[in-house]
Each structure stands twice: as C-alpha cells, then as structure tokens.
Amino acid sequence: MTSVQGLKGTRDFYPKEMNELNLIFNVWKAAARKFNYQEFDGPMLEPAGLWTLKSGAEIPEQMYCFEDKGGKKIAVRPELTPTLARMVAAKQKELQKPIKWFSIARCWRYEAPQSGRLREFFQMNVDCLGAESMMADAEVIATAVEIMKSFGCTENDFYVRLNNRKLIASLILGAGVEKSKLQEVSRVIDKKDKLSEKDFILTLKDLNVKQEAIDNILVMLKSQIADIKEEKLDESGKKGYRELMELIGWLNAYNIFKYCKIDFTIMRGFDYYTSTVFEVFDKSGEFRAIAGGGRYDDLVSDFGGEKCPGVGYGMGDVVLGLFLKKLNKMPAANPEVDYYVAPVNQAVVKQAVEIAGKLRKKANVEMDLAGKSLKKQFEYADSIGAKKIVIVGEKDLKERKVTIRDMKSGNEEKVDLNSL
Amino acid sequence: MTSVQGLKGTRDFYPKEMNELNLIFNVWKAAARKFNYQEFDGPMLEPAGLWTLKSGAEIPEQMYCFEDKGGKKIAVRPELTPTLARMVAAKQKELQKPIKWFSIARCWRYEAPQSGRLREFFQMNVDCLGAESMMADAEVIATAVEIMKSFGCTENDFYVRLNNRKLIASLILGAGVEKSKLQEVSRVIDKKDKLSEKDFILTLKDLNVKQEAIDNILVMLKSQIADIKEEKLDESGKKGYRELMELIGWLNAYNIFKYCKIDFTIMRGFDYYTSTVFEVFDKSGEFRAIAGGGRYDDLVSDFGGEKCPGVGYGMGDVVLGLFLKKLNKMPAANPEVDYYVAPVNQAVVKQAVEIAGKLRKKANVEMDLAGKSLKKQFEYADSIGAKKIVIVGEKDLKERKVTIRDMKSGNEEKVDLNSL
Numbered sequence: 001m002t003s004v005q006g007l008k009g010t011r012d013f014y015p016k017e018m019n020e021l022n023l024i025f026n027v028w029k030a031a032a033r034k035f036n037y038q039e040f041d042g043p044m045l046e047p048a049g050l051w052t053l054k055s056g057a058e059i060p061e062q063m064y065c066f067e068d069k070g071g072k073k074i075a076v077r078p079e080l081t082p083t084l085a086r087m088v089a090a091k092q093k094e095l096q097k098p099i100k101w102f103s104i105a106r107c108w109r110y111e112a113p114q115s116g117r118l119r120e121f122f123q124m125n126v127d128c129l130g131a132e133s134m135m136a137d138a139e140v141i142a143t144a145v146e147i148m149k150s151f152g153c154t155e156n157d158f159y160v161r162l163n164n165r166k167l168i169a170s171l172i173l174g175a176g177v178e179k180s181k182l183q184e185v186s187r188v189i190d191k192k193d194k195l196s197e198k199d200f201i202l203t204l205k206d207l208n209v210k211q212e213a214i215d216n217i218l219v220m221l222k223s224q225i226a227d228i229k230e231e232k233l234d235e236s237g238k239k240g241y242r243e244l245m246e247l248i249g250w251l252n253a254y255n256i257f258k259y260c261k262i263d264f265t266i267m268r269g270f271d272y273y274t275s276t277v278f279e280v281f282d283k284s285g286e287f288r289a290i291a292g293g294g295r296y297d298d299l300v301s302d303f304g305g306e307k308c309p310g311v312g313y314g315m316g317d318v319v320l321g322l323f324l325k326k327l328n329k330m331p332a333a334n335p336e337v338d339y340y341v342a343p344v345n346q347a348v349v350k351q352a353v354e355i356a357g358k359l360r361k362k363a364n365v366e367m368d369l370a371g372k373s374l375k376k377q378f379e380y381a382d383s384i385g386a387k388k389i390v391i392v393g394e395k396d397l398k399e400r401k402v403t404i405r406d407m408k409s410g411n412e413e414k415v416d417l418n419s420l
Numbered sequence: 421m422t423s424v425q426g427l428k429g430t431r432d433f434y435p436k437e438m439n440e441l442n443l444i445f446n447v448w449k450a451a452a453r454k455f456n457y458q459e460f461d462g463p464m465l466e467p468a469g470l471w472t473l474k475s476g477a478e479i480p481e482q483m484y485c486f487e488d489k490g491g492k493k494i495a496v497r498p499e500l501t502p503t504l505a506r507m508v509a510a511k512q513k514e515l516q517k518p519i520k521w522f523s524i525a526r527c528w529r530y531e532a533p534q535s536g537r538l539r540e541f542f543q544m545n546v547d548c549l550g551a552e553s554m555m556a557d558a559e560v561i562a563t564a565v566e567i568m569k570s571f572g573c574t575e576n577d578f579y580v581r582l583n584n585r586k587l588i589a590s591l592i593l594g595a596g597v598e599k600s601k602l603q604e605v606s607r608v609i610d611k612k613d614k615l616s617e618k619d620f621i622l623t624l625k626d627l628n629v630k631q632e633a634i635d636n637i638l639v640m641l642k643s644q645i646a647d648i649k650e651e652k653l654d655e656s657g658k659k660g661y662r663e664l665m666e667l668i669g670w671l672n673a674y675n676i677f678k679y680c681k682i683d684f685t686i687m688r689g690f691d692y693y694t695s696t697v698f699e700v701f702d703k704s705g706e707f708r709a710i711a712g713g714g715r716y717d718d719l720v721s722d723f724g725g726e727k728c729p730g731v732g733y734g735m736g737d738v739v740l741g742l743f744l745k746k747l748n749k750m751p752a753a754n755p756e757v758d759y760y761v762a763p764v765n766q767a768v769v770k771q772a773v774e775i776a777g778k779l780r781k782k783a784n785v786e787m788d789l790a791g792k793s794l795k796k797q798f799e800y801a802d803s804i805g806a807k808k809i810v811i812v813g814e815k816d817l818k819e820r821k822v823t824i825r826d827m828k829s830g831n832e833e834k835v836d837l838n839s840l
Contacts, residue, residue, distance in 0.1 A: 004470050004506055004723065007494065010463035012507050015521065018459045036757050036786035036804070039438045043430035043540050044464060044526060045484070045496065050424050064465070064494075066486030069530050074427070074484075076465065076496070086424055087432050096803070098789055101435065106464055106526070110489050120463050131789040135769075139789065146780070253770035255777055303424065337456050349555070350673035357675055360566070366456035369518055369551040369559060383516070384456070 009111070009119025021122070023331055024317050024324075025104055028124040031146040032102035035139060037126060040101045042083035048075040050082040050303075059270075062109040079314060080105040080125045081272070081296070082303065088129055089305030097130030102143075116288045116319040126293075127312030129300065134243055137276045137295055137311045138250030144280055144291050144313060145256045152329045158290065160256075161263040162278045164244040165294070167228075168264055170237020171220050176213035183271075185209060189221065190267035225262045243275055272296040276311060282323050290323060291315035338363035340381035344374050344393040352392040355402060358420050359390070382407065429531070429539025441542070443751055444737050444744075445524055448544040451566040452522035455559060457546060460521045462503035468495040470502040470723075479690075482529040499734060500525040500545045501692070501716070502723065508549055509725030517550030522563075536708045536739040546713075547732030549720065554663055557696045557715060557731045558670030564700055564711050564733060565676045572749045578710065580676075581683040582698045584664040585714070587648075588684055590657020595636035601627055603691075609641065610687035645682045663695055692716040696731060702743050710743060711735035758783035760801035764794050764813040772812040775822060778840050779810070802827065 006012055013021055029039070048065050064076035077083060080103055088099060103125045111117055126143050128136045141160060148158050168189075169182060177185050188195075188203050195203065197218075204214050225248075230241050244262070251257040260278075268277040277294035281287070293313020300308040324330040339359050343352035356365045366386060368377050374391075381389050391403040391412075400417045426432055433441055449459070468485050484496035497503065500523055508519060523545045531537055546563050548556045561580060568578050588609075589602055597605050608615075608623050615623065617638075624634050645668075650661050664682070671677040680698075688697040697714035701707070713733020720728040744750040759779050763772035776785045786806060788797050794811075801809050811823040816834065825832045 004467055004502075005510075006463055006503075006506065007465060007467060007492070010465070012463070012510070013461040014507065014511065015458035015460055018461055021461075022459065033755060033784050034780045036784055038435035038755065039442065040435055041433040041438055041441075043426055043432070045427060045430070045528065045540070047424055047427060064486075064488060066484075068484060072427070083426075086426065087434065090425075090432070091434065096800075108465065120465070128789065133789055133791070135773075136789045139787075142777075249770075250773075253773040255774065335453060335458065350669075353555075353670070353673040354675065357562075360454045364453050364456055367559075369548065369553055369556045371553070380516075 007119065009113035011118065011120065019333060019335065020321065020330060021317065023333060024320065025122075027147055027150045028102070028104060028315070031143050031150055032124075032126055034146060035100070035143050037100045037102040037128075037143065039103060040084075040087070041103050041105065042077075042080065042087060044077060044106060045074050046077055046083060046086075048073040050086060051075055051078060059109075062111055064108050064110055076108040077105065078107055078109045080107070080123065081127075081270070081299070081312070081314075084125070084127055084312075085299045085303040085305070088300050088308065088310075089303045092300070092305045092308065098136065099127070099129040101129075102126045116322055118318050122317040124291075124315040124317075125312060126315075127310060129308055129310035129312075131311075132297075132309045133250075134246040134276070135250045136309075137247050138254050138256075140293065140311050140313060141251065141260070141278060142254045142256055144293075144315065145259050147315065148259075148280065148290075151324055153327065155259050156283060157327060158259070158280060158282055158323075160260045160278050160280050161266045162244070162247070162260055162276070163262065163264055163266040164240040164247075165267075165273050165275055165277055166236045166240025167233070167244055168240070168267065170233045170240060171228075171264065172217065173234065174232060174237070175216035175220050177209055177217070181207055181209060185217075186267050187269075189217075189265055190269060192221070192265050221264050223264065240275065247276060268292055268294050270294075270296075272299045272302070274298055278313070280315070286326070287319050287323055290319050334385055336364055337366050337381075337384050337386040339365045339388050339390050340377070340384070340386035341365060341367045341390045341392060342374060342377040342381065343368075344391065346371060348392050348394055348397060351397055352390075355390060355392060355417070355420065427539065429533035431538065431540065439753060439755065440741065440750060441737065443753060444740065445542075447567055447570045448522070448524060448735070451563050451570055452544075452546055454566060455520070455563050457520045457522040457548075457563065459523060460504075460507070461523050461525065462497075462500065462507060464497060464526060465494050466497055466503060466506075468493040470506060471495055471498060479529075482531055484528050484530055496528040497525065498527055498529045500527070500543065501547075501690070501719070501732070501734075504545070504547055504732075505719045505723040505725070508720050508728065508730075509723045512720065512725045512728065518556065519547070519549040521549075522546045536742055538738050542737040544711075544735040544737075545732060546735075547730060549728055549730035549732075551731075552717075552729045553670075554667040554696070555670045556729075557667050558674050558676075560713065560731050560733060561671065561680070561698060562674045562676055564713075564735065565679050567735065568679075568700065568710075571744055573747065575679050576703060577747060578679070578700060578702055578743075580680045580698055580700050581686045582664070582667070582680055582696070583682065583684055583686040584660040584667075585687075585693050585695055585697055586656045586660025587653070587664055588660070588687065590653045590660060591640050591648075591684065592637065593654065594652065594657070595640050596633035597629055597637070601629060605629060605637075606687050607689075609637075609685055610689060612641070612685050641684050643684065660695065667696060688712055688714055690714075690716075692719045692722070694718055698733070700735070706746070707739050707743055710739050754805055756784055757786050757801075757804050757806040759785045759808050759810050760797070760804070760806035761785055761787045761810045761812060762794060762797040762801065763788075764811065766791060768812050768814055768817060771817055772810075775810060775812060775837070775840065 063078050105123050273294040274297045275295035279289040280291040295311040297309045341352050341356040343349045356367050359365045389405045401414045405412045483498050693714040694717045695715035699709040700711040715731040717729045761776040763769045779785045809825045820837045821834045
C-alpha cells in the first residue's frame, strides 16, 4: 500500500475539470476552423537543442531537460513554435502556402507554481507562414479575438496590446541608448509591468544607460502612435512604422481594431520576433497575458529551412480559465446521457442489455452494473441528467413493449420494441 | 542556421496525419460516450514511484525517467492506469460509483522503434471501477468491440481473446508447476506467441520446470473451456472458472460473444490484473495486440485507497492505425471549408474581409492573404475543397451584391449582401 500525489504545478482532470478543458479546446478549434486553420501537432519530447537557439534566455532555464537511455539530450517541450519551424523546414517545398496551422500543445515549464502559472499547461498555437502582408497578422489576431468573443467576452473585458519590434528598436535607439545595449534594454522594457517606475529606472541605470536616455525612454513608452515622427526614425524604424500603420488598416477591415491598443511597452520575451508583437490582456489588469505572439520572419531559416515569413501566437488554458471563471463565462456543460435503461428486476437485466445495445446505435445510453433497485436506478438516472428512462419489465416484455419516461415532463408512454 | 530532426520513434502530425489521428480520437470518444463513460486525464509527468509498484518488470525498464531541478524523480507516463488509481484513491469517497471513465493518454516508452511500436503513442483507456459484476467486464469489452465496429470492422477482421487470471493460475499449478514459479511461468506463457514451441519449452526448462509439467502445460494451453473439469480446480481456480462462465453469459447478452474466443495463453504483462484478462487482435495475426486489459480488483488499494473492484483496457493508436490502413478502413476526411471569399482585385480586399467576417458567424471561410489573381484564387479554392466561392467585385458591390459560385454544380447566383 502506498500513497502517491501528483507533481506540484500539475492538475488532475476529473470529469468535471476535463469537461471545462474540452469546452476551451472546442472554442479554440472552432475559432481556428472559421479561418480555415488546419490542426497539427509534434512530439511532446524533442531534442533539447531546439530551444537553445532562438527562444530567449528564459525558456531554456525553465525547460525539463534530461538524457535518455541512449545519451541524447531531451526536452519536454516548453512551447511549440520551434517544433513548428522544424516541421515546416522539413517539408517546406511540398507544403502549400500560406501554411495556416493551429495546435493545442501540452507543454511543461519548471517555474514556481502561482496564480495563472502552472508547470503543465495547454497552449493554443495559431500560426500563418508564407504570407508577408500585414493582412496575415490581422487575421491571426482576428482568430484570438474570435476566441474571446466566442466565450461571450466583449471589448469591456479584454483588449489586444500591439507593438512593432522594428519600430520600438528604432525608438529605443532614438532615445539615446547605445546599439550594444538594445537587447538588454528591450528585456527590461518587457518586464516593465512587473516593476515599479523606481525599480525600472534603477535597472536601466545598472545597465549604464544614461539619465537622459532613461528620461527619453519614459516619455517614449507613454507616447501615442500619433506622436511618432516618421522622418526621425532610422530606415528599419520607418519600415516598422509603416508595418504598424498597415496593420491598423487591416485590423479595421477585420472590424477588430476596437479591441486593440498600441502599446510601446509590449516586447514579448522570445528573441525570434522581427516585426508585429501583441498580447491579449484582461481589462481589469488582474491577470497575466491571456495570449501573446508576433511576426517571426527568420524563424524557419533559423531551423534550416529557406526564409519564410510567419506570424502566430500562443494562448494558454490556465490564465484564460481563471479569467473566464472570474467573468462567469466558463460554460458548465455535462456530456449528454440520452437514455437510462432500467430493468425492474434481475430477471430482465439481459433483455435490458439488448435494448440498451439497440439504442446505442443512435444514442448515449447508461445502465446499472451493480444490481441496484428500481428506485435507486431512478435516483441515479436523475443525478446524471439522463433525458429519458426506459423501464424494462416482465409484463411489458411479454407484449414486446417497454415504458419510456421523459425525465423533464414526467410523461410515460409504452413503446413497441421494434420501433426503438 | 541549424537543422534539427525529431526524436526517433516519434511522429510529426502534419494536417493530414492529424486529421487521421483526430478521426481515431473521435471514434474512441463516441464509442465511450455511447456507454456513458466520462473523459478524464492526468498529468504527462508523474512521480516515477507510481510505476515501480505494480506495473510488472517491463514498464519501469522502458520508462523515460529523470530528476527535475528540485531533485524529484520524474517519469514521463508509460501508461495511464496508475494515474487512474491515484486519482480514484484521492477522491474515493466523493466519487459516485460506478466510476466509468475514459481517457486518450499520450504516453512514452523507450523501446526499439519497430512496426506497430513507437516511443510516443496515444492510448485510449476505458475503465469501470466500483462494479464487482462480470457485467462490467462485458460492458468494457463491448466498448472495445464498438470501436472496432465503428471503423467498419467485422468478426472476420478482429477478435477478442479472453482468459481469467485465477483460472489460469490454478491450471498452471494443476499442471504440476510449483507455486514459487507461478509468476515466472505466467510470464513465459505471456510471451508464447513470440516464441517457437521449442524455445518456449527451453525457457520453461531453464526455470527448472519438470518435463511432465511442461507437457501438461502444452496440452492445457490448447484446451477448450469445455475441457475444464471444475472439480479438479483449487478454490481460486473454481472462482475464476465461474467468473469466466458468468462473463460469457454477459458477453452473449451484449451480443458480442461472436467476437470473442477463450484463449489460455492470454496473460497480459501487468501484475495488477486479478481476474478477467483480454486482448483484441486482428484475425490475420499480422499485428501486435490492438488493445489489452482486464480486471484489477486490488489496484486502488495498492495506491492508498480503499479496496475497489475495477476493470479496464488500453488501445493504442499505432497498431490500430496500421490495421485500419491495411483494411482500407481509415477514413480520409478533410476538415470542411464552406466558403472561399475571392476579391476580384486589390481595391475590394477590405470589403471582402468584411464579407468573410459576416460569413464566419456560421461557417468556415478561407481568404487569400497574398494578393493572388482571381484565377489563382479559384485554383486554390478548388485545391482545398471549398464548397462555394464568394466573388467580390466592384460592380456587384455598388448594387450591394456578391456572386456565389457552387463549386460542385458550377452554378452562380447573385446574392444580396444583407441576406448573407
């Protein structure tokens, strides 16, 4: 006899929790399918090298890594994007473009479990590869908005914060930050939401960013897109600015710009983003990002493929679930039980099994397995929400009939066995 | 630039393969739901100790095991049953009986990849806990038969081989095997299908089983249930015999005994089975077992719960997939595309996006993202199997109309925008 508990930061999905998870999965799938994204998946374990290249510093630190019995370095996937890039690179010539794929990926990260962050989670990934136009970025964002709307959320509940990596890099440099410090400063800006303004300034000072540049950054981060003077930007910054303006045009066409807000503090942690970056947040500011993504035009070539533009995002189930529960928008649905077949006594159980078998051709049917009394069977059928009870009795059977009781109306009718 | 390949024994599920996998999942789910089994799941990683207790010798050897950053011994789950037992033990009092659960579990085993055996696979688990009656064993087997029938397989394609652990133990002892050798001899019998008769005899001789006992075993394994003389069995053997006879009665009631065959060589590798054991095989004998399971009345108490009878099985996706493909019974289905919205030129793309947005309220809709010509858009729409093309042209738009072309009939009709 032993008693073992599941690992910290994991969840056991009992039927109730599994139903909720499936509801989220179903909304994710339906939203992606509306835009004709195709489902794909890769293995849960991958060569660890897949994440050391381009995921940024955080991810490899949080990976579950080990050597298998053959001495190979293995990672339990912490995210799906490198797998996507690997798969696209492997069949790049055969795949019809644009590649519009989605996946519900089970992932693991070794972090301190806390609200909205678990060690095991599911992440919806929506990606579009092979399309350069900002129309693709808008479509991908539209699928995220579609998911939120499908749960009944409105522009009062959530919004999409948008930025452009080229533009923000140009703005940071324009603020007076040296080029060699661009990546480090970007990472500090990425963490700005979690820091006080004082700590934010101190962290930049630790990087030897000059006071004047810090002051400029603080003003810049609060500025609006209308404040940007295109002519003051470097070439890459001009490109980023035009991309962002073009994206806004498409977001209006998709009728979702009302859900969006330009926000120069949105950086995203991954190094592979090259252009658009975005995050979905609840408006109350209570939760971490519900989703995050962006454009990664070099990712496929980083994994051995030919250069191929791409844009996509991930949306985890944990923060989304907390958010939906807080808004009372997590639908509570139990799977359907169409019939409960109840033999009146043990002498007719085998006939009842046959009747249940007939009904199962078109319905979900429950039966007692433990010799319960008719009364107990009725109580049980009621407790599981069965729609109808089929009462199988000796007298009825002699006339080749059963009695069917509608649980909602309480009405009973005798039905011929042949007409079931 | 790097080029990384996926791990040996894993699969990349491109949309085509993912569709096939989803087809299998859908059949699995629908069959379980017909019998009112509820879906559940546990974490992919579990404490390694969960499998060292009762899974038999093979499983711990094949586990992907490692220490996490906190020094905890972790296993990537090689099967789901111990997780099930852990979850039931943790909430045994609250859970309504019988517990009828299923799960589609992603699992890993470190084995030499070969036909029908991969390192990563999906396994359908169907389990019924809390019911002592052999009716539960029959119902669980009926769900497996339902799955096979749902794929269009008949009694000419597959069969269920049945045995009873108590009965077979009694028969082995009755053949003259010493009690201390029962487990080892059982394991050799379990492997009999993979050995020549000569090797089978030699392996038993290596265990110092007497020639007379070996001869008796060979005769016994080929015998029929009708050959068994109940009075010659020990008490446990008698119980097993009666269980098996009772099970046959229920299998007849479920109208599935025609798919079943008593076979005294079926042992199942796991130590936790206590009574019924069964395996689903293709009739041609070409493949490994498609599914396997049995009754495990002590499992929950082994995991710290109260004693709770249980019966269940696992069915992997790999052998099943090979089997269905060989029989041409793997349905090739592509997800639906209801509409392809085609702007005639770039000037009307944004209007086309709006029209696509309207249609998405009730349909799956594809649109070009790359500025393709109308001709190319038509070709693409055809290649993805779109049912209808919505042609968005400037002249039509002035009358607030679009032209909808039915791809099957080739008919076109003008439709008012408001009626979309």
